[in-house]
Structures are given as C-alpha cells and as structure tokens.
Amino acid sequence: MTVSRRDLMLGAAASACLLSSGGGMLRAANAQSGWAPTRDVELVIPFAAGGGSDLLARVVGKIIVEEKLIPQSLVLNNRPGGGGAVGIGYVAASRRKDPNTIILINGTTQITPILNPAARTLSEVQPIMNFMLDDFLLFVNGDSKYKTAQELIADIKAKPTKTFNFSTGGTTDIMAITVFSRALGKDINPVNFNSGGESLTALLGGHVDGTIGNPLEFMGQLASGKVRALGVFRDTRFAAMPDVPTLKEVGLDVPNFQMWRGIAVPKDVDPAAQLYWQGVMEKVAASPTMKKYIADNVATEAPIVGADFVAFLAAQEKLYRGLLAKPA
C-alpha cells in the first residue's frame, strides 16, 4: 500500500517536473544540492484550528511528513487572530529571516491590511507557492421562483435598488457580491453572516433571496435540490456541475473572481532556502493526497511558484483594492 502510493507520488512529481518550465527543473535540482533545514521546521498557521486554511496546512504537513520531503521533523503552530495578522506578526517578530519556518497564507491575509493598514501581513513574508483557488457561485433556494440566472438578473434590474437580500459569509463573499452588483449596475442588499455555514442556513430557511458562496458548503444541498446554482464566477464551467453556466455566458461581464491559498517563508530568507522550499512545495502540490483534497473541496488546482506567485499576488491585490474601494 505504502509502496504503491509512494510510486504514484514519484510518478506524479516527475510528470509535474516535465510539465513545468526548465527553470522548474533547475530549481528542483538546486534544492537537492543547496540548503536544507537545520532544525525542526515550524509551520505557522495564522488561523484557528479547523478552518479551511488550517485544514490545507495540515494536509501540507501530512504530505511532508508521510513522504519524508524534509530531513527534520515538522511542528504545526496555530497563531490565530486578526485575519492572519497575529500569526504573521509572530513570524515577523520572532522568526525573522528564519529559513526553518514556513507560513500558510491565503486571500484573507491579503485583504486584512487593505481594510486595516495597521495589520501587516503579506508584506512581512516571502510567498513561495500557491496550491489552490476557491471559486464562487451564485445560489438561490431550491423553492425559489428563479430557475436561471437570466430570470434573477432581469428581476433585480426591474426592481428598485437594494431590494434583493443576499446572505454573505465573510469579506470575500461581500467582494463577490460587489463584483456581481457592479456588473449588474444595481446594488444588492448584503446581509452579512459570520461564516459560510450561517449564510447557507439563512438561504435554506428562506430568510434571504439568494447568496454567493464557495461551492464546498453547498454541494450536498445542490445534490438534494435544496439550493440551486445559477452561475459561476469564473471563466469556465465546473466539471462537477456541467449544467451551471458561467456568468459571462449569461451576458454578465464579471471578472474571474477566485480566492487563493498557499505557503510563504519569512521575509528576506536566504535565496537557497527559498529555492529549497519551492522544490518541496512543488512535490507537495503534485502529491495525490493534495490533488484529492482539492478535488474534495470542489476547488481549482493552481500551482503557481516563486516569482510567478508574487506577480499573481500583485494582480490580485489590485483587484481586491478595486472591489473594496480602497486604492493603494
């Protein structure tokens, strides 16, 4: 069992190397010859145990340990608070330039400093690799009179502004609603809840007219017809939901809106160590465990490494600032 799984992993890693650019090959080679962890590695999770990002970090940790990707042992450290600012503040204060520390980062850590400039997050770390993108969908209750996105859009446009109540489960959902209402040219009335689960509960109870959320929480409800998906906030349809059109298809010009999750090291870490971690994380991303985790979460695999990741984040930041009406 272990052997076959390991072979599978190696095969996947090899194919990933072939697929990635020559630079990737070079990096992987470099990682083997250059720096390696000198003591126990600390994986800092700037979120509370049990959330989506915490689970991702635990999967990364599990893959690193099970597939023996590093020569030292790995310690997980949850430092929750302040939308990631507490954990990353801890890294900036106590783990400065420490190559034996890695940190989980996600879209929230990018939004936090936009809303609270005092809370410094991404500027304190060096992004290494992105693993996945979470998608957003437009949902209504299964009993709703709206069968298609067109019907809903037509009705929203016909009624006065802010008459449609949409539940949200956090800042990223509110941003998705901004994307949606800007494309519509009409304001929607967001009723803000504290989590995706509460937002879904309000939709199921018929307390709101619709919601925008990650597919994860809604999959079981979709299957039973309790909720209906009307549109996707990305450029392609989901393989798991071939009948749900993209919002572009229904004539709404919305940008590709997704949330990312990845890994970073402290700022100004030695370049050799950065390359080492890029190599390790590429192997993690190629692992079947990671692929299964992402598929189970109905998210999109998006391995983006090193400089490409930094450039990707810069583009995301611009998008987020625009949506939150907080220009740099």
Next chain:
Amino acid sequence: MEALMDLGGGFSTALTPNNLMMCFLGVFLGQLVGVLPGIGPSAAIALLLPLTFGSDPTASLIMFAGIYYGAQYGGTITSVLISVPGESSTVMTSIDGYQMAIKGRAGAALGIAAIGSFIAGTISTLGLTLLAPPLAQAALAFGPPEYFALVVLGLVALAAVSGRSVLKGVAAGVAGLLLATIGIDPQSGVSRFDFGMVWLLDGIEFIVLTVALFGVGEVLASCTAASARPVAEVKNVLPTREDWRRSRMPILRGSVVGFLVGVLPGTGATIASFIAYIMEKKLSRHPEEFGKGAIEGVAGPESSNNAAAAGALVPMLALGVPGSGTTAIILGALIMFGLRPGPELFTQNATLVWAVIASMYIGNLLLLIMNLPLAGVFARLLKVPYKWLYPPILAICLVGVFSQANSLEDCWLVVGFGAIGWGMKRFDWPAAPMVLGLVLGPMFESSLRQSLTMSHGTAFIFINRPIAAALMLAAVLFIAIPVIAGLLASRPRPASAGEAP
C-alpha cells in the same frame, strides 16, 4: 418505527470491536480535553483530523462525536473542583458546583453531573434518532429576528444571575457586552477598540475571560485564607436520595431545553447551559440557595450542555449545516472523507449516520461508567490542603489559556482579568453576568443588524414574525411579572428579581 430498525443496524456497526474502541478513545480524549481549560473539543478534533485521513470514516466520526460530547463531561470536573471552567459550556457549573465542593459535597456535584449528563445525553440522542429531519427543518425557521429575540430574552435574564445587587449585576452584564465589541466588527470589517494592538483584532476570547474571572480570580481571593481554610471533608461521595429528588426535574428540563437550543444552528452548549441555569433559578422554590451550592444549579446546566451537544448534530446530520463551532469542524471532516453533507446524508450514507447515532448511546454509557467512580476519586483531591492546591491551579490556568491560541498576550489578559475578578469577588460584583454579556454580545449585535438589513430598516420584523414575537413577549413578561407582582403586593420588599439576603 423505521428509525428503530435503522438504529438496530447502527448498533450492529457501532458494536464491532474496532468501532467500540474508537468510541472509547473518543470519549476518553473528550474527557481529557474537557478537563484542560483552554483546549476544547474543536481543537482536539482539528489536531486528529489529518491522522484519520484514509481510515474508515465511520470509525473516525464515531471518535469525533465522542470527543464532542465527552468534553462536556470533562469540563465539569475542573469547574466543580477548582472553579476553573474546563469548557465554556461549564461556566455555570462553576458557580454552584464549586460552592458545593467547598462544603465538601464535590462528590455529589460530580455524581449528579455525570448522571444528569448521561440522562440528558441519552434523551437527546433519542431525539436525534426519532425527530432529526423534521426538527432540523423547523429550526430553519429561526432567522436573524428570532435569534435577536432569543438573545433579548437571555439578556433580560441577566438579573437572575446577578447575586445580591441587581444594579451591579446589570452593570457587569453591560460591561461584558461592551468588551464583546473589541476587535474586528464581523459585519463591516472595521476594527474597534483595539488600542492599536494586532492581537486584540479578534477580541477577547470567552474562555480566557472565564478562566481569569472564575479561576485566577478565585485563587487570588481565597489564597489569603488558604492555610486557615479547613480541608474539605469529603462526605457522601455519591448523591443522596434528597439530592436525587431535587435534581430529577432539573435534569429532565435541562435535557429538553438543551436539546432544543442545541438544534438551533447558531446557538450551542454554552447558551443552553445559561438558559438552563436561569430557568432552574426561576422555577426553584428556594432561589436564594443558588450561588451558594444548590444542586439544581449543577444538574440543570450540566444536563443541558450535554443535550445540546447531541442536539447540535441534528442540523449537521439532517441538513448539512453546522450547529456549533465543533460541528462545523466535523462537517469539514465529512468532506475530507469524500462525503457530501446535506439533506441526503441520512439516506445515502445511512450506515454511517446510524452507526454514529448508535455509538452515542454507547459513548454516553461509557462516560457514565467512567465518571461515577472518578467522581469519588476527584472529590478526594480536595482533601489536599488548599495551600498545596492553588499554585498548580494557577500553573494549569496559564498553560491552558496559552494553548487556546498559542498566545502570550492571552496570558497577560488572564492575569489582568484575574486581578479584576479578585476585586469583583472582594467587593461583591457578580462575574457571571459579565461572561453572559460577552457570550451574547456578538450574537445580539449581528442579529440586530442582520434583521434590520433584511427588513430594509423597519423594526416591525421583530413582531411580524410569530416566533420572534412570542420570544419578545416572553422577554417583556419576564420583566413585567415580577414588577407587577411586587406592585400588587406593595410591601416594603423590593420588586426586583434575584433579591436575596
């Protein structure tokens, strides 16, 4: 009766040696993390989640559920023995349970808590077995206006837990509400009253405040008398016939109320235990004993928090929506096992669901068997003189609070609020309304704002909807009845509730 057939199938799965082992492991771990202040069932499940990857989902879920309800048993132990609530849902137990322990009746308190928890756990598992889908559907009728009305009812009850002075109690309750506004406002993302501290962005954690006020504050207040304090005589380790007679109804009421509150997504074991405590005090024929070691004040909340734990599984299993923080993590676990939590879980994964439900009957029995003898063992711990006991209590408070979020700042908070808690004890300011305010504050604010947003600004939403209106009416009567009764009696005795010599 179909449910009973399914349950029979569930038992045949749950009774396999492996699943039985996992059930035992779960309740044992739950008991352990319950005892430790700071670490709760959600952290324990999150820690174990990666280890269960690739193993049998049924066995893992049996274990996770065991951790969840097992923690409710464990939290009681520290609440009663040393006034440090091991879980947020056992705060109310540390009021009367600890007073009983001081009087040498720790064994009776722990015993009645274990028996009450067992009865409540079994009753609410029965509720889960028979009523889950229709109840879950009914719970969905609770939207923001209903939650708002429920919280208003809870806040009105502040006076009931305020001890000698209602005015001081209400002030302490408002102070708790006020502290709850520290940190990022979840509605708008604005950070409030953070004093420029990043670590305050998430506000003050409930368990930190309770460990500080009840645990450290109690130690600071009573260490002076430590050498003089007589060693508690541990008499009648098990509840007496009289205890049992007084606890019977509180256990039953606590079970029903706890189960119903637990079923509502958005409320949990903590609120259930508050409601049960207040209800018992209101219904009691001798309310003046509450706060001084009334056994009803242990039996009611302890039954209620266990019933709520099983109740919270109703929306999770029947609808696929989380009923509490811990069930949200269990939902995450279901997804990691490749299941799709949702209304079809009961039909499509019937074997798993029924095995978990069956395991809860077994787990509760295991916990009873474990806890009854333990009650005696733990009660004997109090034979150790207090001067030997309180330094380790402080050490456990510090380490436990640190481990809650791995935060040194929380340790500072525990010392600071510990000092405040000491002062509050010294000068008769009740601490319970303050923690009640901190618990209800966020829900009060978000449900108010959500309701008014939904209704486009009109407050009629609170009286247009039947459930909200009924709860609001109950809140009004709660205030009005004692006042009117007082006026009618029009004797020198003041009208306000909770007035005791």
Next chain:
Amino acid sequence: MKHRLLTGDMGFAVGWALLGLYWMVGAFDYPLWSGFAPDSGFLPLVYGTLLFLLSVAVALSLWFGEAEEEEREPLTKSLLVLAALVVVVASLGFIGFLLPVFGLMMFIYLYVEKLPLLRSAVVAGLVTASLALVFVHWLSIPLPLVTWDF
C-alpha cells in the same frame, strides 16, 4: 463613613463609569448608521452610555446608602501571588514555559506559604512534568520552549 470615596466598591463603580465614557467617546470614531441598519459605532455608543449611567447609579447608591462596615481580608498574600504571576508571564517569552511555571509554584510554596522545601520541590516538579507531558508531548502545543526545557 469618612472613607466612602476610597472604598474598592466605589473604585469599581468609577472604573466602570470611565470605561463606559471611553466607549461613548470612542464610538464616534466609527460610523453610527449605514443604510438600513446600525453600523459599527452604534452599539458601542449604546453600551458605553448604559454602562456609564448604571455605574453612576451604583456609585450614588453607595454614596447615599448605608456604609457596609465589613471586615475585609488583608491584601498582602494576594498581591504577592499577583506579582508573581506578572513576573512569570513577563518571563515566559524569554526563558520558556516550564521553568517560570516551576518557579511560580516554588515561590508560592516556599515564600508565600512557608512550606517545607523538599516537599515543595517534589510537588512543583511533578506538576511541571505532568504539564509538559500533557501539553508538550500529547497535545504538541508549541509552548515557548528553550534549550533546557524538554
């Protein structure tokens, strides 16, 4: 009668009133109302006002009420323990968790409670070891540890 202003009870009432005042003033830094519903500043303003009024009421009732001549326990021991806690928490970040926690118990046993040395050392050592066992080894909580911790 004379020192009514100086009692701890009054101190608490004044403290809460000041806290309420701070919240009342601070609430105006945030928007009070937006669209259909109260915004971030509204409830802090309400709570602050309520706390202020209630605390003033408590203070007044203390002022005009009958003085409670209650014998209070001496403060020294509690203050010593509190000071020890402050020192311990301050040192946690520098010298790890286990040593200060052990030191805290030893200080209280030996200095505050004047208990025999050997027994104190054994009890404090056992408690520290079991904390390390449960929190560090079983639950792998990343307590700040330093080289001489285990």
